[in-house]
Amino acid sequence: MAGIAGYLKKHTEALVKDVGIEAACRLTGKSKATLGRYYSDSPEHADRFIPVDAVAMLEEAASYPHVTSALADMKGIALSYDERRPNSEKGGVNSDVIALSQRFAMLMAEYNQSIEDGIITINEAKRLLKETLALQHVLIEMKLHLEEESG
Structure with missing residues (x-):
């Protein structure tokens, strides 16, 4: 479990830093300290993980779905990240x-x-x-x- 916890915490930290700590606080309503605990590798915070609703809010604002991608990786699932912007409605x-x-x-x-x-x-x-x-x-x-x- 320690490997899984560390992996998730690493990706949680990447997500928070991608969005920016101040913006992450505003989006989630959590303090800097609380967000920090979610990715802290200190033994006293080993059982603290970011809530799923906070992940969803942060990943909406992030450039990449860090935590969702990590969860998919752990399960051996490949995600397809589709951000296409077609040039026109019609085309050939x-x-x-x-x-x-x-x-x-x-x-x-x-x-x-x-x-x-x-x-x-x-x-x-x-x-x-x-x-x-x-x-x-x-x-x-x-x-x-x-x-x-x-x-």
Whole structure:
């Protein structure tokens, strides 16, 4: 259980820091001290964990669902983080090709930034995965448009 607790506390800390401690306090109605206890590795706080409603509020404001992702990882579940913003309501193969080239450029930019120091960190890998999934969604939409046009 100690490994699981530490893992969850580490991701709780990442979530709070992603949102910012002041903003996290406002969103959850919890004090800095209370939030700190949720990710503290001190023995006296070993049994204290962030409530699920607070996780939901913070993950809504965060750039990444840190705690939800950690829970999924522990269970061997892969989450698909979908933040697509289509270029237009209507589209076809031509708009898909444009979106595809844009997404690929974003993936390559993210990769270039991630590999700059010779090491891809966990957070960098998560951002690369996010871009890869976005690219995959564009390809699926392109496939559907091609199937539709070919009758």
